[in-house]
Amino acid sequence: MKKHNFSAGPCILPQSVFQEASKALLDFNNSGLSIIEISHRSKDFIAVMDEACSLALELLGLTGKGYKALFLQGGASMQFLMAAYNLLENKAGYLNTGAWSDKAIKEAKLFGEVLELGSSKDKNFNYIPKGFSIPNDLDYIHLTSNNTIYGTQLREFPTSEAPLVCDMSSDIFSRELDFSKFGLIYAGAQKNMGPAGTTLVIIKEGILGKVSRAIPSMLDYSVHASKDSMFNTPPVFAIYTSMLTLRWLKNLGGIAAAEKRNKEKANLLYTEIDRNPLFKGYASTEDRSMMNVTFNLTNDEHKDAFDTLLKEGNINGLNGHRSVGGYRASMYNALEIESVAKVVALMQELEKKA
Amino acid sequence: MKKHNFSAGPCILPQSVFQEASKALLDFNNSGLSIIEISHRSKDFIAVMDEACSLALELLGLTGKGYKALFLQGGASMQFLMAAYNLLENKAGYLNTGAWSDKAIKEAKLFGEVLELGSSKDKNFNYIPKGFSIPNDLDYIHLTSNNTIYGTQLREFPTSEAPLVCDMSSDIFSRELDFSKFGLIYAGAQKNMGPAGTTLVIIKEGILGKVSRAIPSMLDYSVHASKDSMFNTPPVFAIYTSMLTLRWLKNLGGIAAAEKRNKEKANLLYTEIDRNPLFKGYASTEDRSMMNVTFNLTNDEHKDAFDTLLKEGNINGLNGHRSVGGYRASMYNALEIESVAKVVALMQELEKKA
Numbered sequence: 001m002k003k004h005n006f007s008a009g010p011c012i013l014p015q016s017v018f019q020e021a022s023k024a025l026l027d028f029n030n031s032g033l034s035i036i037e038i039s040h041r042s043k044d045f046i047a048v049m050d051e052a053c054s055l056a057l058e059l060l061g062l063t064g065k066g067y068k069a070l071f072l073q074g075g076a077s078m079q080f081l082m083a084a085y086n087l088l089e090n091k092a093g094y095l096n097t098g099a100w101s102d103k104a105i106k107e108a109k110l111f112g113e114v115l116e117l118g119s120s121k122d123k124n125f126n127y128i129p130k131g132f133s134i135p136n137d138l139d140y141i142h143l144t145s146n147n148t149i150y151g152t153q154l155r156e157f158p159t160s161e162a163p164l165v166c167d168m169s170s171d172i173f174s175r176e177l178d179f180s181k182f183g184l185i186y187a188g189a190q191k192n193m194g195p196a197g198t199t200l201v202i203i204k205e206g207i208l209g210k211v212s213r214a215i216p217s218m219l220d221y222s223v224h225a226s227k228d229s230m231f232n233t234p235p236v237f238a239i240y241t242s243m244l245t246l247r248w249l250k251n252l253g254g255i256a257a258a259e260k261r262n263k264e265k266a267n268l269l270y271t272e273i274d275r276n277p278l279f280k281g282y283a284s285t286e287d288r289s290m291m292n293v294t295f296n297l298t299n300d301e302h303k304d305a306f307d308t309l310l311k312e313g314n315i316n317g318l319n320g321h322r323s324v325g326g327y328r329a330s331m332y333n334a335l336e337i338e339s340v341a342k343v344v345a346l347m348q349e350l351e352k353k354a
Numbered sequence: 355m356k357k358h359n360f361s362a363g364p365c366i367l368p369q370s371v372f373q374e375a376s377k378a379l380l381d382f383n384n385s386g387l388s389i390i391e392i393s394h395r396s397k398d399f400i401a402v403m404d405e406a407c408s409l410a411l412e413l414l415g416l417t418g419k420g421y422k423a424l425f426l427q428g429g430a431s432m433q434f435l436m437a438a439y440n441l442l443e444n445k446a447g448y449l450n451t452g453a454w455s456d457k458a459i460k461e462a463k464l465f466g467e468v469l470e471l472g473s474s475k476d477k478n479f480n481y482i483p484k485g486f487s488i489p490n491d492l493d494y495i496h497l498t499s500n501n502t503i504y505g506t507q508l509r510e511f512p513t514s515e516a517p518l519v520c521d522m523s524s525d526i527f528s529r530e531l532d533f534s535k536f537g538l539i540y541a542g543a544q545k546n547m548g549p550a551g552t553t554l555v556i557i558k559e560g561i562l563g564k565v566s567r568a569i570p571s572m573l574d575y576s577v578h579a580s581k582d583s584m585f586n587t588p589p590v591f592a593i594y595t596s597m598l599t600l601r602w603l604k605n606l607g608g609i610a611a612a613e614k615r616n617k618e619k620a621n622l623l624y625t626e627i628d629r630n631p632l633f634k635g636y637a638s639t640e641d642r643s644m645m646n647v648t649f650n651l652t653n654d655e656h657k658d659a660f661d662t663l664l665k666e667g668n669i670n671g672l673n674g675h676r677s678v679g680g681y682r683a684s685m686y687n688a689l690e691i692e693s694v695a696k697v698v699a700l701m702q703e704l705e706k707k708a
Binding site for chain 2: 002003005007008009010011012013018019021022023025026031032033034036037038039040073074075076077078080081103106107110188190194195196197198214216217218219231232233234235236237238241314316317
């Protein structure tokens with residue numbers, strides 16, 4: 001029996017993507033060759049890379065708007081470093097909304113001054129800082145759009161002369177935004193886009209070339225851009241599977257359709273958390289994430305009973321992160337509403353038994 | 355009909371690996387979940403990572419000898435940078451045996467002085483420089499053990515007080531060597547080990563911590579070592595498939611058995627190149643690679659006829675690199691001798707027709 005997979009990432013992808021990727025491992029495009037044994041310089045793989053980049057820009061509404069899409073390696077953690085290496089000459093502003101922002105700040109400090117624009121560390125990051133002021137001498141402003149660990153999500157993005165740099169690893173392609181507000185967007189694939197092993201980077205023309213340091217080739221966005229993500233051998237399988245997922249999203253109706261599904265899933269679960277006296281939400285109500293719903297039992301004596309229900313119900317990956325505890329339902333694009341309904345039913349079953 | 359795949363990389367892997375990986379994409383370990391939707395922190399994936407690291411050390415004869423195996427991202431190109439970032443304080447010696455050495459030298463120059471110990475650029479890298487002297491003030495010596503483009507391979511490795519750093523991307527696990535001579539070995543997976551998207555790094559204890567610069571987390575070997583390659587989300591699928599390939603190699607009889615097969619394949623093809631008047635080898639005889647056999651037609655007027663034979667014979671990836679021309683047969687561990695025999699038969703067919 002198929003499990004309901006709420007894993008925070010790597011996470012569920014569309015079932016059709018698993019099937020297509022599985023077939024391509026044996027025979028890709030009727031070539032008689034596996035997708036993982038072909039040259040990345042073959043026309044078949046170049047077509048995959050081109051389609052992945054085009055789909056990413058198209059789905060984000062950025063086609064023809066002066067952006068380049070890259071598929072790199074190293075995850076968001078490598079981007080913490082690359083963003084600073086390529087963009088930080090003097091001072092950058094970082095909004096600290098949790099562990100991932102914190103790591104980004106740590107790496108950026110190796111390259112210049114970091115101004116913390118705001119922080120929600122005082123309440124273990126259960127809210128998004130607001131109303132902070134932005135000086136006008138920043139090289140860029142760095143944000144984390146969604147915070148998987150705490151279940152918070154940015155709704156408003158600051159306006160500034162400085163380019164906005166955003167880590168969208170855990171909510172890219174999940175909701176409509178004006179993506180043309182951003183100078184640099186990056187996202188590890190392993191939430192809404194594909195398997196772990198590739199990172200989407202979206203760069204606006206004109207934001208590079210403003211730092212004076214020498215940049216090693218593999219850390220230099222302009223090198224990767226000039227080689228269309230083929231400066232060296234790209235992670236072929238991860239990019240292929242990301243392309244399949246982006247195709248699936250386009251067929252679903254794009255980000256608008258995904259957002260509608262995601263809202264329905266989030267509403268269903270948050271409504272139950274707020275109604276059911278055995279549970280309480282972790283994140284501040286106005287900053288609740290549609291992707292990662294964090295919640296706790298109001299009384300921990302029900303923990304064993306609820307965990308047993310989850311196990312019997314074939315629910316996978318609902319444990320909260322160790323720094324928050326309780327539960328976390330990660331409900332990325334590919335998760336069906338039936339899986340959320342199943343968790344809600346188990347919460348109600350616990351209530352009846354308690 | 356299955357093709358004979360001589361692709362230089364990504365390249366052929368064992369057919370059983372394609373099949374197992376394909377199944378795991380639908381259901382990994384009878385978990386009801388795909389290998390690409392499970393958490394990298396799950397015990398099932400930690401077991402995969404542990405087995406991959408243990409197998410790598412065991413096959414190289416390094417178990418219990420003070421080495422750590424890591425699975426990172428970014429390919430050998432990222433290692434060009436990381437090796438220098440972590441080890442180059444003053445001066446390092448590099449042997450220039452072709453395009454990949456050249457790229458490694460370029461990145462290292464950003465971090466310190468680079469002494470070119472020897473170079474075969476004068477003959478477009480068709481031989482391995484020998485008899486070069488090694489000063490005693492080097493932080494390390496960097497070598498490329500096999501040069502895919504030119505079809506040359508190092509047989510002798512220098513002896514020195516300085517640690518040996520070796521890019522073994524294209525011949526690791528293909529021949530027996532005393533791997534304990536090396537301080538740092540790295541290899542992109544996509545030849546003898548797995549799909550593109552992960553890089554094996556083997557580090558000897560005690561060689562780190564000797565440079566004064568601050569190293570960003572993702573470029574710091576000691577960070578990755580302290581987290582057992584889980585500092586951030588690893589490329590799950592590429593590591594899983596590498597582990598399957600290492601299991602296959604162990605079952606085959608390890609590196610000794612692979613070397614025996616590889617010698618048979620290489621002898622078969624080189625013998626025909628030397629015998630057949632229509633062909634000539636590119637690399638200097640004493641430096642010929644067992645992995646990548648480079649050869650040219652003695653008369654280019656036979657090109658169309660030979661290319662037609664290759665196409666009809668279901669031969670994939672035999673084109674030479676643009677900087678050498680002619681043909682290149684990449685014969686990694688998973689290639690069966692029947693595929694080499696097929697090429698030899700086609701070379702003989704061309705001779706009869708000519």
